[in-house]
Amino acid sequence: MDNTVIDAHNISKIYNQGTFPVYAVNNVHLHLERGEFTALVGPSGSGKTTLLNLIGGLDKPNQGSIIINGQDITKLSANELIDFRLHNIGFVFQSFNLVPVLTARENVEFIMQLQNKKKDEMQTRVMQLFKQIGLEDKMNNRPSQLSGGQQQRVAVARALASKPQFVLADEPTANLDSLSASNLLDIMAKLNAEENMTFIFSTHDQRVIERARRVITLVDGKITNDSAPTKTTMEIQSATLVK
């Protein structure tokens, strides 16, 4: 069985800033397998967001192809992309992921409602997810009644509710304190393990980077390094696991 989740070839995104063309993403190849837990790192302005938007079908590259689930998404129209995202990609944004007038539970149900899921299927999935994110007692709270970390956990639950090919998270911990950030990473790692869900997230937080099993480094829109975390980071990781 083919385990490829994303197969991106030669993708570039060029912005024209004044007279200078800026290569936000420069000739990138990216291959992601099912079950990966991958961090995209690099200094600010290195192209992390741009690359995630490209593979998330939110933006179009100037060149290259992005194959997800056997389909080259660079060939899809804006409206086809909306439908593609709904069924194939789970999104966690930096903040304001949730609809303020809906409860946590309704926010998670929302995505399944868009997918026309049956009521009982929705019910079981919601219960399961809230158990996994440890917020069963907060299901009926509005986002404003949740902490930033809890809101991000609900956003992760929503991203998984649609059973996507992979979950894409652009700096999901950027607005969180370190405890909440570590908490969120715990939950993402757990879902990665329990559901074999593929995660790709960008960050520049060293402690978050250390939790990844694969780290892709971007500099000036180019991949400069692609490897497992270093030995020291592995040690820290196992230390946290023991604790």
Next chain:
Amino acid sequence: MWLAKMAWKNIWRNRNRTAITMSAIFFAVILSILTSSLKDGVFNNLVKNVVGFYTGYVQIHKQGYWDEQVLDNCMEASPKSINQILGHSNVASIASRLESFGLISSGDLTKGVMVVGIEPEKENLITSLKNRLVSGGYLLNEDRSVLLAKGLADQLRLKVNDTIVLIGQGYHGSTAAGKYRVKGIVQFGSPDLNDKILYMPLTTAQDFFSAYNMITSYTILLHNINDLSSTASEIRASLGREYEVMTWADLLPNIKQHIASDSNSMKFIQGILYMLVCFGILSTLLMMMIERKYEMGMLVAIGMKKLQLIFLLVMESLLTVLAGCFLGIMASIPLVYYLNKNPLKMGGETARAYERFGFEAIFPASTDPGNFFNQGLIVIAFGLAMSLYPIYKVIRMNPLTAMKQ
């Protein structure tokens, strides 16, 4: 269904904004129902006054009579035509008249008069002539006596039971002359009528003018004034080219024009009202779209179809507009009924002018349900037209740009 629920929740997310939009619609609906009910009421009242005065809502003459109002253009009173006219379901009753000019003298005073031969009881149904009596009694069919307008009687220093001499030109150039007793004095607000009108029974008038069995007009009373023009055209079609069928608007073009120009200024006022509603709704929609820009971008980013988002937003507008409209109509019903039963009174010059013509100087409100319905629909339509703006914004929206803060 879940989207409708979400729309309902969104309406309450910013209570102030919803309250502003709803009250803009609420007051606009009340005001526009009130203006159109008052407009209709005042015009109906004016027409009722003017028409009930003398002309009636519909008159039928021999073709060409109205352009050349002379006795020789009279027609034969035909039971067949009368039955034909009465056959129309909206026709309540018919009164025949024979009108021409004459000279009245009493002692050494002589004046020109308009001699109107009437069927006393039928005439009274249409113009309530009996109510205008200020002294003496009303005419009976076979009386050889007359009713004089008050102004005319005063000028000739005549009282009830005095005798007058009337001369004139009869049918086909014959000479008309007669002596009649004054049976009653009637008063008109309009100096035009008050100084020159004389009524006598139709048969007496036919005798006086030697126009036996002839009349100059049928005046018609209708059951329902709202169907005036369709009834007029039906009668016109059934009677044929030999007769001219004229409505009050044809008979009194000045009044018609006055109403039309007043109606236009009312429409102008309503137009301003609608514009205010539109601005009110549009500005709250603008605020809403700015406030929810990120959220809408996020929803489309995670996979919400634009059509679903549009449905959500239109639903929100629709619920707000419908609620405001419903409340506005509910509030205006008792208001309009109150103003119908207790009409506003005119003041100052206008009131005196109205009263001089014998009109009631009031602004009654029309309770025609059409006003509630139409104004409600118009405001709903404007409200929905305004939601074209969010629709347009959503169609053009790029989720990434929308989420850029």
